[in-house]
Amino acid sequence: MTQDELNRLADEDLMTLVGSKDQRAFAVFYDRHGGAAFSLAYRIVGDRQAAEDVSQEAFLSIWRSGTRYDRARGSVRAWTLGIVRNRAIDFLRRKSGKAPRLEFDDDELLERRPSEDFTDVEALRRETAREVRGALSTLPDDQSKVIKLAFFGGFTHSEIAKMVGEPLGTVKGRMRLGMEKIRGVLAEGLVS
Amino acid sequence: MSRSCPDRDEITGFMLGALEPGEARRTERHISRCEECRAEVRWLQPAVDVLAESVEQIEPPPELRQRLLGAINEEAEPSRSARRPARSWLGGFVLRPAAGLATIALLAAGLTGWLLHDGGGSPTDTIPFPPGGGMQASLEVNDQSATLIAHDMPPLEGDAVYQVWTAKPGGQAAPSSYFVPGQDGTGAAPVPEVLDGASEVMVTRELEPVRNPKAIPRKVPLLDLKLD
Numbered sequence: 242m243t244q245d246e247l248n249r250l251a252d253e254d255l256m257t258l259v260g261s262k263d264q265r266a267f268a269v270f271y272d273r274h275g276g277a278a279f280s281l282a283y284r285i286v287g288d289r290q291a292a293e294d295v296s297q298e299a300f301l302s303i304w305r306s307g308t309r310y311d312r313a314r315g316s317v318r319a320w321t322l323g324i325v326r327n328r329a330i331d332f333l334r335r336k337s338g339k340a341p342r343l344e345f346d347d348d349e350l351l352e353r354r355p356s357e358d359f360t361d362v363e364a365l366r367r368e369t370a371r372e373v374r375g376a377l378s379t380l381p382d383d384q385s386k387v388i389k390l391a392f393f394g395g396f397t398h399s400e401i402a403k404m405v406g407e408p409l410g411t412v413k414g415r416m417r418l419g420m421e422k423i424r425g426v427l428a429e430g431l432v433s
Numbered sequence: 434m435s436r437s438c439p440d441r442d443e444i445t446g447f448m449l450g451a452l453e454p455g456e457a458r459r460t461e462r463h464i465s466r467c468e469e470c471r472a473e474v475r476w477l478q479p480a481v482d483v484l485a486e487s488v489e490q491i492e493p494p495p496e497l498r499q500r501l502l503g504a505i506n507e508e509a510e511p512s513r514s515a516r517r518p519a520r521s522w523l524g525g526f527v528l529r530p531a532a533g534l535a536t537i538a539l540l541a542a543g544l545t546g547w548l549l550h551d552g553g554g555s556p557t558d559t560i561p562f563p564p565g566g567g568m569q570a571s572l573e574v575n576d577q578s579a580t581l582i583a584h585d586m587p588p589l590e591g592d593a594v595y596q597v598w599t600a601k602p603g604g605q606a607a608p609s610s611y612f613v614p615g616q617d618g619t620g621a622a623p624v625p626e627v628l629d630g631a632s633e634v635m636v637t638r639e640l641e642p643v644r645n646p647k648a649i650p651r652k653v654p655l656l657d658l659k660l661d
């Protein structure tokens with residue numbers, strides 16, 4: 242396969258080649274998602290060196306288990322970023338001396354990938370990050386704050402409740418309302 | 434949703450990783466069995482996915498790409514001289530469900546002959562690791578023991594150790610023993626898992642010995658030997 246043909250392959254087909262240990266396919270895969278992965282890792286760990294380490298671990302784990310990607314379970318991008326997030330949060334927890342909350346199980350992550358929404362997510366990606374950031378920025382601060390603490394900080398409901406000095410139930414409710422709003426904005430974006 | 438279903442707050446918390454470990458496991462178990470809750474998860478998942486995309490995009494350093502491609506290149510081409518030791522090969526073989534009975538019988542006969550011939554012992558097999566970062570190592574295997582011998586290992590500071598990891602075919606790597614090299618840069622560590630079917634032996638540098646038996650390596654191995 243020429244480099245040009247590789248570059249034109251859909252993510253899902255690329256992953257089939259990655260699963261068969263095709264190094265050129267892996268390089269294309271990295272070139273497509275390495276930036277988003279590194280950016281997410283950096284957002285979570287807040288340090289370039291650590292973000293590099295986390296990204297490297299995540300991509301290596303994908304290289305070693307590439308065959309486990311199943312296209313029925315969601316986009317390659319979301320799957321990859323899910324793995325990066327897990328590793329980054331675990332890095333944070335190790336750094337702060339806490340045991341990782343969950344053993345890594347990338348299969349578990351796969352199970353949770355919805356197949357129906359696959360096209361949604363792919364389309365959204367093309368909708369550009371601007372709109373996505375828009376979805377977060379439309380939230381009231383108290384909702385976006387608890388979401389960010391959970392997703393980018395790796396904190397639990399009760400940890401967040403302590404941090405923001407609000408009752409547990411309030412924190413849980415804000416998190417859900419905020420996420421439902423984001424979901425709503427996404428749905429509107431797709432319709433327009 | 435039925436009465437036993439976690440409420441939406443819990444499901445949202447689960448998807449954002451905000452539940453306590455016990456809660457998370459219970460919720461996960463429930464979701465795996467409950468179509469209604471799965472539908473809820475499917476509905477919300479795109480919102481979780483876009484959080485990951487919502488961060489400011491920054492350029493990764495080019496060295497990351499180089500290191501990554503270098504690492505997979507090394508993994509893809511294990512040393513051609515690497516041979517799987519006989520005892521370990523049997524261990525791996527027995528694990529393979531597809532193997533026919535006849536083959537097992539043949540193998541057993543062969544092995545018995547070999548054991549008899551050797552009077553129950555076996556010669557020590559030396560299997561070199563692919564070179565990594567100027568370090569040299571080999572695995573010395575006979576039917577009693579497997580030992581990693583490493584040379585030219587950079588000195589360590591504090592409580593740091595060279596941690597040995599092993600993995601069975603298709604399995605997750607798990608911590609084995611560890612070693613601290615002497616002043617001459619030489620170190621040795623027992624790797625009994627090799628006798629039990631492990632097909633990969635790796636070495637990483639860690640700030641302290643890995644004690645959690647469920648831990649997996651977080652770093653690119655400095656040394657990595659695949660036995661096949």
Ligand SMILES: [Zn+2]
Nearest residue numbers: 438467469470
């Ligand atoms: Zn349910």
